[in-house]
Amino acid sequence: MQRLVALPFSKSVEIAWKSIRARFFRSLVTTTSLVLAVAFLCYVQVTTDIANGLLAGGADGSMDALLKAGYNVEPGAVSIGETAKEQWLVFLSLLVCVVGIVNAQLMAVTERFREIGTMKCLGALDRFILRLFMLEAIIQGFVGSLAGALLGVLAGLLSTSLSLGLIIFASLPMTVMGLTSAKAIGIGCLLSLLGVIYPAITAARMEPVEAMRTNE
Amino acid sequence: MSEHAIVRTTDVTKSFDLGKHTLEVLKGISLTIVKGRYISIMGPSGSGKSTLFNMIGGLDKPTSGKVFIDEVDIAQLDAYELAWLRCRKIGYIFQTFNLIPVMTALENVTLPMTFGGTGNDEAVDRGMELLRLVGLDDRYNHKPSELSGGQQQRVAVARALANTPSIVLADEPTGNLDLNTGEEIITLLKKMSDELEVTIISATHDFKMLNVSDEVIWIRDGLIDKIEQRDELDISVGTIG
Ligand SMILES: Nc1ncnc2c1ncn2[C@@H]1O[C@H](COP(=O)(O)OP(=O)(O)O)[C@@H](O)[C@H]1O
Ligand SMILES: [Mg+2]
Numbered sequence: 001m002q003r004l005v006a007l008p009f010s011k012s013v014e015i016a017w018k019s020i021r022a023r024f025f026r027s028l029v030t031t032t033s034l035v036l037a038v039a040f041l042c043y044v045q046v047t048t049d050i051a052n053g054l055l056a057g058g059a060d061g062s063m064d065a066l067l068k069a070g071y072n073v074e075p076g077a078v079s080i081g082e083t084a085k086e087q088w089l090v091f092l093s094l095l096v097c098v099v100g101i102v103n104a105q106l107m108a109v110t111e112r113f114r115e116i117g118t119m120k121c122l123g124a125l126d127r128f129i130l131r132l133f134m135l136e137a138i139i140q141g142f143v144g145s146l147a148g149a150l151l152g153v154l155a156g157l158l159s160t161s162l163s164l165g166l167i168i169f170a171s172l173p174m175t176v177m178g179l180t181s182a183k184a185i186g187i188g189c190l191l192s193l194l195g196v197i198y199p200a201i202t203a204a205r206m207e208p209v210e211a212m213r214t215n216e
Numbered sequence: 217m218s219e220h221a222i223v224r225t226t227d228v229t230k231s232f233d234l235g236k237h238t239l240e241v242l243k244g245i246s247l248t249i250v251k252g253r254y255i256s257i258m259g260p261s262g263s264g265k266s267t268l269f270n271m272i273g274g275l276d277k278p279t280s281g282k283v284f285i286d287e288v289d290i291a292q293l294d295a296y297e298l299a300w301l302r303c304r305k306i307g308y309i310f311q312t313f314n315l316i317p318v319m320t321a322l323e324n325v326t327l328p329m330t331f332g333g334t335g336n337d338e339a340v341d342r343g344m345e346l347l348r349l350v351g352l353d354d355r356y357n358h359k360p361s362e363l364s365g366g367q368q369q370r371v372a373v374a375r376a377l378a379n380t381p382s383i384v385l386a387d388e389p390t391g392n393l394d395l396n397t398g399e400e401i402i403t404l405l406k407k408m409s410d411e412l413e414v415t416i417i418s419a420t421h422d423f424k425m426l427n428v429s430d431e432v433i434w435i436r437d438g439l440i441d442k443i444e445q446r447d448e449l450d451i452s453v454g455t456i457g
Contacts, residue, residue, distance in 0.1 A: 001288055003296035005333045006304055022318030118314040121275065122375070123303020125295065167336040209276045212310070 007128050016135035026111075027136075030104040030145035031192075035096035036144045038188040042152025043159075044086050045180045050160045050168050051080045058173025069163040094191060101195025105137070109199045116203050117211025126204040133200035137192045145188025149181040222382055222415050223249040223272055223285065230267050238282040244281070248291055249417060251382070252410045254428055261436035264364040265419035268435070269387045272417065273308060279325035286382070292303045303332045307376030307414075309386035315360040321347060321371045322356040328378040331457040345376035350404060366397035373404055377412065384408070386418040390425070399424055 020027050030103055054062045055078070066073050071080055083091075107118075116129055160168050230242040241264045249255055259265050269278035271283055274290045285292050285305060293301065302308075307328075315324045320331045322343050329339035347353040349371040353364075359366050368391060376384050386405065390398030406428040419427060426432060426449060434441040 001293055001297040002300050002304070003294075004300040004331070007331060011330055011336075018323075019318050114312075114314060115316055118316060119316075119327075119331075121273070121302055121308045122328040123282075123299050125299050128331075135410075155339075207276065209270050212275075212314075 004123060004125060006125070012128065012131050013135055016132055016139060019132070020136055020139055023108075026108060027140055030101060031140050032107065033100035033104075034141065034144040034188055034192055035148040035151065037093045037191070038148030038184050039151040039155065040093050041090050041187065042149045042181055042184040043155045044082055044090055045184070046153050046156030046177055047160055048080060048082050049173050049176045049180055050156065051164070053171045053173035054164060054168055054175075055080060055155045059167065059170055060206060062167060062171070065164045065167055094187070098191050098195050101137075101192060102198060105133075105196045105199040106202075109133070109203045112203070113206070113211045117208045120206075120208040120211065122196070129204040130200050132201060133196055134147060134193060137196035137200075138189055141189040141192025144184065144192065145185040148188060149184045152184065153181055219250045220352045221248045222251040222285070223417070224287070225272070226284075228268070228271055228278045228283060230264075230271065231274075231279045237243065241438050242271070245435075245438075245440055246281075247433060247440065247443070249413055249415065249431075252409075252413045253415055253430040254406060255415070255417045256425045256429040256432045257417065257435060258425075258432055259441075260421060263435045264318075264438045265421075265435060266387055269385060269417075269419045273306055274298055280413045282319075295326075299331075304379045305379070305381055305383065307381040307384040309369070309372050309376050309389045311388040311391040313360070313365070313372050313392070315371055315375070317360055320357050320359055320423040321352060321363065324352055324360070324371055325374045327380055328375060330380050334379075342378070343374075346377055347371070349408075350374045364397075365393050366400060369393060369397075369401050370404065371379060372409065373401070377400055377408060377414070377454070380412070381414060383415045383417060386416065386420075388420055388422075389418060390420065390422045398422060402428055 022044065022063060048204075051066060062072065066080075073080060119129065157168075224247070226246050228242055228245045229240065231238045231240045238353040245268060257265050257268065264395065267276075272285075274283070274285070274293075277291065285301065290298070290301065316327065319327065322340065325343040325346055325425075326334075334342075344353055344356060347356050350373055352367060352370050354376070354419075355363060355367065358369070364369065369392075371429050372401060373389075376386075384405070389405065390401055393401060401425055402422075403450070405416055405418065418429075430446050432444045432449060434443070
């Protein structure tokens with residue numbers, strides 16, 4: 001008996017992309033919590049970046065603005081950190097987000113039992129099903145995080161320009177903010193992937209008959 | 217035996233563990249199916265046809281007994297060989313059509329070829345040719361939801377033939393179709409069996425299937441009741457009608 005060869009990677013990406021596009025609303029639901037969590041993460045960090053930029057810029061009145069906005073800056077300090085409370089909130093929001101993704105993906109897998117079973121009958125290996133779900137998660141994670149990061153940066157700019165004044169635009173730390181956003185997007189992709197692992201393994205391990213029997 | 221046995225089962229049983237007791241669905245099925253014929257597995261609902269279908273198709277494992285496809289014991293195959301068998305050797309047709317809802321008719325037909333390692337252009341060419349064969353080439357770009365039940369089943373027939381399998385397994389292919397559409401599918405399957413010399417094994421309780429069958433295997437309560445050849449059939453059909 002001959003053995004089946006693995007599917008080319010590009011073809012898997014194509015199928016994953018098609019699947020997301022066709023299930024746009026479903027993907028939106030799965031991704032919403034990620035968008036919000038990444039936006040919050042990005043917002044908190046970008047606000048700090050901007051305050052740090054202001055401090056480092058050392059322009060006239062920047063110290064006053066920072067103190068007036070409630071930042072705890074000692075005279076002579078070189079950087080401002082996030083408060084412990086902010087870090088804790090960010091951590092919690094990311095945790096809630098992963099739980100949300102696992103939940104949404106488990107539902108998505110259940111809805112697709114028959115499809116998965118059919119694919120296995122047509123010769124799909126477990127590996128392919130696993131890869132399909134992971135690719136979908138990475139694509140969703142990237143698009144969702146990108147939107148979240150954009151949202152976070154915009155919110156950060158808006159809120160700091162209100163609390164600190166337009167003075168911030170004189171010393172906007174563009175590179176640092178870019179890096180912060182990139183990091184947030186990376187974290188978003190990782191969380192999306194983390195959230196799909198368990199549902200994807202469940203789907204891949206399923207025997208084709210089991211998959212076909214459901215909702216008949 | 218002069219002709220080649222494409223499917224052979226020896227004393228296949230299947231029980232389901234239902235917690236308190238076990239349900240014995242197949243109680244020892246031994247049959248030999250010769251290449252290129254059109255076989256119907258007939259029996260009332262609940263007699264174990266789908267269960268037998270799953271065993272022959274390598275979708276489930278028997279509790280005891282063996283299933284041979286082309287004289288290979290499929291219990292001995294590893295995951296890659298089993299996937300190859302499902303992909304290249306067997307084509308499946310289901311009562312509920314089971315097309316992939318997010319894919320077009322053409323993409324559904326080319327999917328098994330993609331799994332089998334066929335290049336994209338070649339798969340598309342063959343996919344269009346198969347859709348033409350089942351009379352749906354003008355609908356290649358339609359999603360399953362935009363097709364009628366009969367049309368979806370035609371796409372499923374084209375998909376089952378994608379990798380030129382030796383066996384096409386059909387579980388109640390007309391079960392969800394009205395009388396006329398069901399008959400069209402039966403005619404189509406018969407045509408495929410004649411032209412492509414593929415072995416067709418169809419589980420059904422649709423008596424229209426009798427007219428086209430070379431051989432009918434009657435199942436009752438998990439056992440083979442009787443096996444009738446084409447020439448014996450006309451007599452018994454007379455008594456059924
Ligand atoms: N996975 C299962 N678990 C428990 N019982 C099952 C399972 N699959 C089938 N059965 C039972 O086996 C019997 C035969 O089912 P099936 O093979 O689907 O019959 P048919 O296809 O001839 O209508 C039925 O009584 C059904 O309830
Ligand atoms: Mg059945």
